[in-house]
Amino acid sequence: MAGRIRDHDWSTSPLGPVEGWPAPLKAALGICLNSSYPTAVYWGPELRLLYNDAWRPVADDRHPWALGRSAAEVWPDIWHVVGDQFAHVVATGKGLSTFDQMLPMRRGDAVVETYWDYSLTPIFDERGAIAGVFNQGVETTDRVQTTRAQKFLLGFGDLLRAGSGPDVDPDAILHSALDAIGGHLAAARVGYAEVDHGAAPTCHVLGDWRSRPDLESLAGRRYELDRYGEPARGEALSGRVVAVADVRTEERLSGGPVEAFGAIGVVANLIVPIARDGRTFAFLFVNDDRPRRWTQREIDTAQEAADRLQLALSEARATARLRESELRSAAIFGQAAVGMAEVSLHGRFLRVNDAMERLLGRSAEELAAATVEQVTHPDDRAESKSRMAEASATGQSFEFEKRYLRPDGSLVWAVTNVTRLVDERGRPSSFLAVAADISERREAERVRALLVAELNHRVRNNLATVQAIARQTRRTVRDPDAFEKVFDARLMALSSAHDLLTREAWSSASLDEIVRLVLAPYASERPDRIAISGAGVRLSPNAAVTMAMALHELAANAARFGALSVSEGRVDTAWSIDRENEIVAVEWRETGGPAVSPPTRRGYGSRLIERGVAQELGGEARLEFPSEGVIFTFRTPFSEKVAPQ
Amino acid sequence: MTDRPLSGLRILVVEDEAMISMMIEDMLIDHGVTVVGPAGSVAQALAMLDEEEVDGALLDVNLGGEKSFPIADVLTEKGVRIVFTTGYGESGVGARYPNARTLQKPFRTADLESALAHFPGPRGSGGAPEG
Structure with a gap:
């Protein structure tokens, strides 16, 4: 820079030719040019700029244009900062140092933030007045940034x-x-x-x-x-x-x-x-x-x-995503209609959903202190335990129907699916148990089994009854044509009784209906010759069948030999309830028929009428044969089989 | 039947359905059996057993809803052989009374004969009990 300063045309500059520069300026410039540190001298009232080689990067693209120009002309972009600093030094005569001073400097087309450590030192002339400012400094932008x-x-x-x-x-x-x-x-x-x-x-x-x-x-x-x-x-x-x-x-x-x-x-x-x-x-x-x-x-x-x-x-x-998936899982777990539980490998409940609490009849807190074994019905514990052990070892899910025991002692059937869960390293960590209440299905199965057994029982008993009728009919009626007639009539009477009971779902049948149904075939031609009257009495199914069969035998006998065999004959069937003594009394009385004489031998009909009725319904049954007509009387105390309506 | 005739045996018949019990009665009477009963309920049958000695019994398992087991228990205690008649099949009966026979309704006369064939002879005649 020394050569450049020497060769510069200073003739038009306020500083004048180099030879005429005052001693303080020469001294300051000497130090400046000899320094290896970035140094400049601003001289004169306009602070004309002189600088050394080390200072050139400070000027950047303003070098060499800046040489000899006033500070304000060289630094318009940062003058709002440094102008005041120069003025302060000139006014006070005191040096100024600043560190990491930000100067928004124009570089190329852009204004950039730059940072500087620098000092401004006043230079006095021979008269003690401030004639310039000595400046040393380095850019710290890089370090600051x-x-x-x-x-x-x-x-x-x-x-x-x-x-x-x-x-x-x-x-x-x-x-x-x-x-x-x-x-x-x-x-x-x-x-x-x-x-x-x-x-x-x-x-x-x-x-x-x-x-x-x-x-x-x-x-x-x-x-x-x-x-x-x-x-x-x-x-x-x-x-x-x-x-x-x-x-x-x-x-x-x-x-x-x-x-x-x-x-x-x-x-x-x-x-x-x-x-x-x-x-x-x-x-x-x-x-x-x-x-x-x-x-x-x-x-x-x-x-x-x-x-x-x-x-x-x-x-x-x-x-x-994990949290969302966990929340979703938690929602599924919590809101599922089936019972869900996470169970430790040792069978402890880790967490349960609401449905599981309801299924097991225990709160989540109670379950937290319980094991699967404790809530399992004793009869299913062994299987539950061995299946869980197997699932733990093999990782195979399993499903089976088991009974859980509620605190009130009741049991609940549930189809239970158990899956082994593994941790992130693939080691068995716990079980997921899903249980659905199938008590209703189980109950329906139980009822159905009962119904099938009951049906089987009824069918077999009916077959036995038909067999009995056939055998008994054959014992007394040898002629095949006659056999068919008598057997058919008895079968029809049995069938009528069944129809009646089926209508009542095999609960019971009314005596009035039984009588009317059995006597209907004989009343069709001459309704007036059969009188039926009585209060409401109900008979159990078996009692109803036997009573129907007995009445049939009475009517069939009356039609062949008794009151219903002639046009003038009539039958009065009446029954009454003695509520005081809790007795039901039934009477069958024939009148107007041919003169009756007691039979020489008792056939199936009379056995059924006397013995059968008494045996089946309880009480006393009596068949009498006065010459005016057959009389059948039956008295029985109230019972499950015979009761007022 | 010829080597062990039923003739002279006293057999209790318990059956709540009149027509069936009459048939059984006739079957037994035809074989010379003396029928005790028939009884239609547990109470009736137990009352009869208080009064009379029997050589064997035909018990309907289901008596209008009640089981005939109390009768069977008394008979077993007395050492009297039992043939159950049932519409249900054998379930439960065989395990409870291993020495008893069971006849499914309806049954033939021949079935009744062979079921009764294991009964010992009339009381005092020295028939060896099975078992």
């Missing part, structure tokens, strides 16, 4: 960690991260987008942060990357950072892309891709609404932040 970036990244890590945990919300993490990045980079907009590769690759902006509310948000939108030019489509999508200081003057951009960026208010653009194997799947973008030269440090910081953000997001999403 390094420290800031480190601090930012430390804080960023804390921020992401704070967002994690069981209640993690990926959206909240994204927004607080973008907020932090935007603030740190002092950008206009910062956003995060995921890439959809395809014929026309698009990106989906998951969220963005803006420095001012009037800046448009891109969040939730999809953008076709082709529309933003080759750097966005080609480089960014293959994992390379794209840093554009000014999209309007960037040589790789023109026409459509410039307009596209303009439409979303972007002047400076930084795309930091997150890629795997050279293929970008997401990216962080940083926009500014003024030209901005992206420093390597900013790019590095953005890359570091983007990587960490992507990692935190994917973890958060995995956690959220």
Whole structure:
């Protein structure tokens, strides 16, 4: 610089030719030029600038133009800071030192934040007046920004960690991260987008942060990357950072892309891709609404932040998915209509749902202190235990029907399905038991079995009854034609009694109906010769059958030999209830028939009438044969078989 | 039947259905058996056993809803052989009374004969009990 200063044309400068420079200036300049430290001398009222070689980087692109010019002319961009500092030194005569002073300096087309350590020292002339300022200093931008970036990244890590945990919300993490990045980079907009590769690759902006509310948000939108030019489509999508200081003057951009960026208010653009194997799947973008030269440090910081953000997001999403799936499982577990329980390998209840509590008749708290064995019916314990042991060893699910024991002693049938669960390392951890109450089905099966047995019993007894009728008929009626007639009539009487009982679901039958039904065939021609009267009496099924058969024998006998064999004869059938003595009395009286004489031998009919009725219904039955007509009387106390209605 | 005639045996008949009991009675009488009863209920049958000695018994398992087992218990205690008649099949009866026979209704005369064939002879005639 010494040569340059010497050769400079100072003739038009207020400093005048070098030879005429005052001694203090020469002395100061001497020190300056001999110093290896960045040093400048500002001289005279206008603070004309002289500097050494080490100071040249400070001037940057203002060298060599700045030489000999006034400080205000050289530093219009930072004069609002340094102008006051110069004035202060000149006014007070005291030196000034400042460290990491921020100076928003114009560099190229852009204004950038720069940081400096420097001192301003007054230079006095021979008369003791301040004639200039001696300046030494170095740029500390790099150190300041390094420290800031480190601090930012430390804080960023804390921020992401704070967002994690069981209640993690990926959206909240994204927004607080973008907020932090935007603030740190002092950008206009910062956003995060995921890439959809395809014929026309698009990106989906998951969220963005803006420095001012009037800046448009891109969040939730999809953008076709082709529309933003080759750097966005080609480089960014293959994992390379794209840093554009000014999209309007960037040589790789023109026409459509410039307009596209303009439409979303972007002047400076930084795309930091997150890629795997050279293929970008997401990216962080940083926009500014003024030209901005992206420093390597900013790019590095953005890359570091983007990587960490992507990692935190994917973890958060995995956690959220897991939580959602757990919540869904819990909902299924809790709201299922079937009983569900998680049971330890030793058979302890770990958790149960509401349906299981209802099924077992015990609260979750009670079950927590119980084992499967304790709530299983003693008869099913051995099988339950051995099946669980087998499932534990083999991992095979099993299903079987078992009885559970409720605290009140009642039992409940349930079809129980047991599945062995394993932990994340594949080791058996517990059982999942699902149980559905099948008591109703079991009860229905039991009732059906009873009904089938009862039906079998009835059918067999009926066959035996028919067999008895056939055998007894054959004993007294030898002629085949006569046999058929008598047997058929008896079978019909039996069938009528069954019809009656079936109508009443085999509960009981009314005596009145039995009498009318059995006598109907004989009353059809001459209804007036058969009188039927009596109070309401009900007979049990077997009693009804026997009474019907006895009445049939009486009527058939009357039709062949007695009152119903002649037109003048009649039969009075009457019964009464003696409630005081709890007795039912039945009477069959024939009149107007041929003279009767007692039979020489008792046949099946009379045995059935006398013995059968008494045996089946209880009480006394008597068959008498006065000459006026047959009389049958039957008296029996109230019983399960015979009772007033 | 010829080597062990039923003639002279006293057999209790318990059957609640009159027509069936009459048939059984006739079957037995035809073989020279003296019928005790028939009884239609447990109470009736037990009352008869208080009064009379029997050589064997034909018991309907189901007597209008009640089981005839109390009668069977008394008979077993007395060492009297039993033939059950039932519409249900043999379930439960065989295990409870291993020495008893069971006849399913309806049965033939021949079935009744062979069931009764294991009865010892008339009391005091020295027939060896089975078992």
